[in-house]
Amino acid sequence: MLLRDLHEARSTALTSSEGNLTVLATLALMVGAVAGLVCALFRLALQRADVFRAAVIDWAHSHSIAGFILLVGGCASAAVAAAWLVRRYSPHASGSGIPHVEAVLRGDAAPSPFVLLPVKFVGGWLAIGSGLALGREGPSVQMGAVLGHLFGGAFRRDWPDCRVLLAAGAGAGLATAFNAPMAGAVFVLEELVQKFEHRIAIAALAASSTAIAVAHLILGDAPDFQLPPLAYPAPGIGPLFFMLGVVCGAVAIAYNKAVLATLAAVDLVRGLPAETCAAAIGAAAGVLAWFGPECVGGGDNLTQNALLGAPGLFVLPFLFQLRFWFGALSYSAGTPGGLFAPLLTLGAQLGLLFGAGCGLAFPDLPIQPEAFAVVGMAAFFTGVVRAPLTGLVLATEMTGSALLLLPMLAACFTAMLIPTLMSDAPLYDALRERLRFLR
Numbered sequence: 001m002l003l004r005d006l007h008e009a010r011s012t013a014l015t016s017s018e019g020n021l022t023v024l025a026t027l028a029l030m031v032g033a034v035a036g037l038v039c040a041l042f043r044l045a046l047q048r049a050d051v052f053r054a055a056v057i058d059w060a061h062s063h064s065i066a067g068f069i070l071l072v073g074g075c076a077s078a079a080v081a082a083a084w085l086v087r088r089y090s091p092h093a094s095g096s097g098i099p100h101v102e103a104v105l106r107g108d109a110a111p112s113p114f115v116l117l118p119v120k121f122v123g124g125w126l127a128i129g130s131g132l133a134l135g136r137e138g139p140s141v142q143m144g145a146v147l148g149h150l151f152g153g154a155f156r157r158d159w160p161d162c163r164v165l166l167a168a169g170a171g172a173g174l175a176t177a178f179n180a181p182m183a184g185a186v187f188v189l190e191e192l193v194q195k196f197e198h199r200i201a202i203a204a205l206a207a208s209s210t211a212i213a214v215a216h217l218i219l220g221d222a223p224d225f226q227l228p229p230l231a232y233p234a235p236g237i238g239p240l241f242f243m244l245g246v247v248c249g250a251v252a253i254a255y256n257k258a259v260l261a262t263l264a265a266v267d268l269v270r271g272l273p274a275e276t277c278a279a280a281i282g283a284a285a286g287v288l289a290w291f292g293p294e295c296v297g298g299g300d301n302l303t304q305n306a307l308l309g310a311p312g313l314f315v316l317p318f319l320f321q322l323r324f325w326f327g328a329l330s331y332s333a334g335t336p337g338g339l340f341a342p343l344l345t346l347g348a349q350l351g352l353l354f355g356a357g358c359g360l361a362f363p364d365l366p367i368q369p370e371a372f373a374v375v376g377m378a379a380f381f382t383g384v385v386r387a388p389l390t391g392l393v394l395a396t397e398m399t400g401s402a403l404l405l406l407p408m409l410a411a412c413f414t415a416m417l418i419p420t421l422m423s424d425a426p427l428y429d430a431l432r433e434r435l436r437f438l439r
Contacts, residue, residue, distance in 0.1 A: 021199065021202070023155075024164060024165070024202075025202055025203060025206050027151055027152070027155060027157070027161075027165055028164070028168045028202070028203035028206035029206045029207065029209075030151060030210075031144075031147055031148045031151045031165055031168055031169045031172065031207050032168065032169070032172040032206060032207030032208060032209065032211040032214075033211065033213070033214050034147050034151075035143070035144035035147050035148070035169050035172035035173050035176065035207065036172060036175075036210060036211030036212065036213070036214035036215045037214050037215075037218075038117070038121070038144075038147065039140040039143060039144060039172070039173050039176035039177060039211070039215070040176055040214065040215040040218040040219050041218070042121055042124065042125070042136065042139065042140060042143070043136060043140075043176070043177065043215075043219060044218065044219065045121075045125050046124075046125060046128055046136055046298070049125055049128065049129030050129070050297055052129070053129060053130075053131060053293075053297070054293060056071060056074065057071060057289055057290065060290065061290075068290055071286050071289060071290055072283050072286035072287055072290070073283075074130075074286065075130040075131050075283060075286030075289060076278075076279045076282040076283040076286060077282070078127070078129060078130035078282060079126070079127060079130050079132060079278040079279060079281060079282025079285070079333055079335055080275045080278050080279045080282065081123075081126050082122075082123040082124070082126040082127040082130070082278065082335035082336060083123075083274045083275045083277075083278035083333065083335050084274075084275050085119045085122060085123045085126075086119060086123055086274070086334060086335060086336065087273075087275070087334070089119050090112065090113075090115050090116040090119040092109075092112050092116060093112075093116050093119045093120045093142070093336050094334050094335065094336065095138065095331060095334075095335075095336070095337065095338075095431070096135075096138030096141075096142075096331075096337070096338040096339050096428075096431070097120065097138050097139065097141060097142030097145075097336070097338075098138055098141050098170075098191075098192075098339075098428055098431075099428050099431040099432040099434075099435055100112070100142065100432075100435060101141060101142055101145045101166070101170050101192060102191075102192055102428065103432055103436070105163060105166065105167055105192055105193055108432075109435070111145075111146075111149045111162075111166065112142070112145070112146050112149075113146075114146065114150060116143075116146050117143050117146045117147070119336070120139045120142055120143050120146075120336045121139065121143065123139075123335055123336040124136065124138075124139035124335075124336040126335070127333065127335035127336055127337045128297060128298055128337055129297075130282050130285055130286075131282075131285035131286065131288065131289045131296030131297055132281065132282065132285050132296075132297075132330040132333060132335065133285075133296065133297070133298070133299060133326045133327040133329075133330040134298065134327075134331065134335070134336075134337025134338060134339075134341075134342065135177075135298055135337060135338035135339055135341030135342055135343075136298060136338065136341060137173070137174055137177035137178060137338045137340040137341060138336070138337060138338020138339065138340070139336050139337065139338060140173035140176055140177040140338075141170045141171075141173040141174050141177070141338070142170070142173070143173055144169035144170050144171070144172045144173025144174075144207075145166045145167070145169050145173070146169070147169045148162075148165035148166040148167070148168055148169025148172075148207070149162055149165065149166045149169070151165055151169075152165040152166070164197075164199050164200050164203045165203065167188050167192055167193060167200050167203065167204060168188070168200070168204045168206065168207035168208075169207060170187075170188060170192060171184040171185050171187055171188035171192075171204040171207055171208050172184060172207040172208050172210070172211035173211075174187050174340075175207075175208040175211050175215075176211045176212065176215045177338075177340075178224060178340075178394060178398055179212070179215065179219070179221075179222075179223065179224050179397070180224075180393065180394050180397035180398055181209060181212040181397070182208070182393050182397060183390055183393040183394040183397055184204070184208040184211070185201070185204040185205045185208045186389050186390050186393050187387065187394075188200060188201075188204040189201060189204065190387045190389050190390050191385065191387045191390060191428065223397070223398055223399055223400035224300070224398045224399075225300075225303060225304050225307050225399050225400075226304065226308075226399075227307055227308075227399050227400075227401055228307075228308055228309065228370055230368055230370060230371050230374075230401070230403060230404070232403060233368075233371060233407055234366055236365055237365055237366070237367060238407070238410065240354075240358050240362075240367075240372075241372075241375055241407040241408075241410040241411045242410050242411065242413070242414050243354075243414075244351060244354050244355075244372060244375060244376060244379060244414075245379045245383075245410065245411035245412060245414030245415040245416075245417075245418075246414045246415075247350065247354055248347065248350060248351075248376060248379035248382070248383045248411065248414075248415040249379075249383040249414060249415040249416065249418030249419050250383075251350060251380065251383070252380060252383025252384040252415065252418075252419055252424075253383070253418070253419050253422055253424045255324065255327075255328070255343075255346070255384055256384060256419075256425070256426075256427045256430065258324065258325065258328040259327075259328045259331055259332075259339075259427060260430055260431075260434070261328075262328045262329055262331065262332040263332050263434065265332070266332045266334070274334045277332065277333060277334060278333045278334055281329055281330060281332070281333040282333070284326075284329070285326075285330070288322075288326065292322075295319070295323065296326075298341040298342065298345075299327075299341055299342050299344075300341065302319070302323065302345045302348075302349065303341075303344055303345045303348045303377070306345070306348035306349045306351070306352045306373045307348055307370060307373050307374060307399070308370065309352065309369055309370045309373075313353070313356045313357075313360075316349060316352060316353050316356070317353060319349065320349045320350060320353060323345060323346060323349070324346060327339075327342040327345075327346070339384075339427070340381070340394075343380060343381050343385070344377045344380075344398075347376040347377040347378070347380030347381055348373045348374070348376055348377050349373070349376075350376045351369075351372040351374065351375055351376015351377065351379070351380075352369050352370070352372060352373040354376065355367060355368070355369030355370070355371065355372025355373065355376075356369045358372070371404055374395060374399055374401075374404050374408070375395075375404055375407045375408050375411045376411070377391075377394075377395045378391040378392050378394070378395040378408040378411065378412055379391070379408070379411035379412050379414075380415065381394065381395075382411075382412040382415045382416050383415040383416065383418070383419055384426075384427050385426055385427060385428060386416055386420070386426035386429075387426075388412040388413075388415075388416050391408075391412055392405065392408050392409065396408075
């Protein structure tokens with residue numbers, strides 16, 4: 001009798017759990033669809049902003065000094081407006097937003113209210129549109145997280161379910177930002193929660209799938225980047241990919257320190273309004289846009305050029321250094337904007353530079369520098385974020401090619417090993433700790 005009662009109780013509990021998971025999965029599909037719509041519209045708005053900025057730069061060049069002043073003033077004004085929105089309505093909308101999402105999932109911070117979504121959307125559009133070297137994925141991840149939590153609340157789910165939907169929405173945001181559905185789901189598990197939870201895995205896969213389905217209706221289904229014809233690297237080239245990972249890991253340490261140093265420098269003038277720093281950095285973006293229009297913004301054009309083997313070896317080191325410091329400076333502006341897209345640009349440029357250098361050093365080897373650019377994207381991302389699976393999948397989905405998976409695996413291994421041996425904290429961990437300190 002007792003055994004039968006226990007069996008019936010267990011069966012009832014399993015049925016209830018399965019029913020709850022079905023509801024959760026259904027809600028995750030809905031969250032993904034809405035997040036895909038919002039984040040696809042965000043991408044579309046940024047594309048229009050890039051076109052508008054290019055037109056303004058062309059107009060400014062035709063009006064000499066007056067054009068220069070108006071261009072610089074316009075970029076500064078857009079950055080100021082973005083920083084003001086953040087300070088006035090939603091302080092957690094500053095920067096990437098991913099560290100705050102991680103803090104919420106760990107129970108260290110409260111979920112953001114709905115107001116963050118329009119602030120992140122409009123503020124990110126203004127900041128990236130003004131030319132700051134920021135990525136679209138940070139705003140997309142945080143907007144998706146807000147939508148996930150809102151759906152959980154609207155359907156009266158408890159906190160564990162809301163947490164799952166929040167994580168799924170964040171993954172849907174990343175998936176839409178880069179047209180990379182698997183990377184979105186992997187990112188949730190590897191970086192946001194940093195462990196495998198079955199409920200979150202199911203919800204993240206569901207949300208990423210519907211997000212991409214909706215995004216494809218708006219943006220199309222082509223990979224973000226196009227590759228030239230590439231051959232699989234010869235065995236003799238294999239060790240060079242391990243070396244590329246070492247270089248990427250070392251440079252990643254420097255980049256992490258540069259980002260944190262610029263943020264610390266801004267903290268020293270915390271007594272000034274946040275808009276003051278944003279104005280100065282926005283004006284710098286305007287000056288750079290005048291002299292090098294292709295150097296400003298998220299950097300997708302630069303990434304694509306690097307994957308096609310451009311620019312030349314003599315220009316590339318200067319361009320890499322410029323984007324390295326401009327990216328770190330842009331992140332300290334206090335405006336919405338992410339880190340992933342600038343990281344991919346730097347990784348592609350660093351990989352291309354390394355590959356071109358190897359081609360000169362080993363002329364007898366059939367080296368394709370463009371292959372090193374692809375591998376560099378994944379390796380540098382891994383060195384900075386310490387999320388190798390996300391880096392591998394992201395680079396593969398964004399290029400639409402799995403040809404270089406093995407070289408990427410080798411480079412990501414050493415790119416993660418070097419910063420770990422040097423006790424350099426992953427960038428998002430350091431930023432999350434900074435948030436806790438500021439609170």
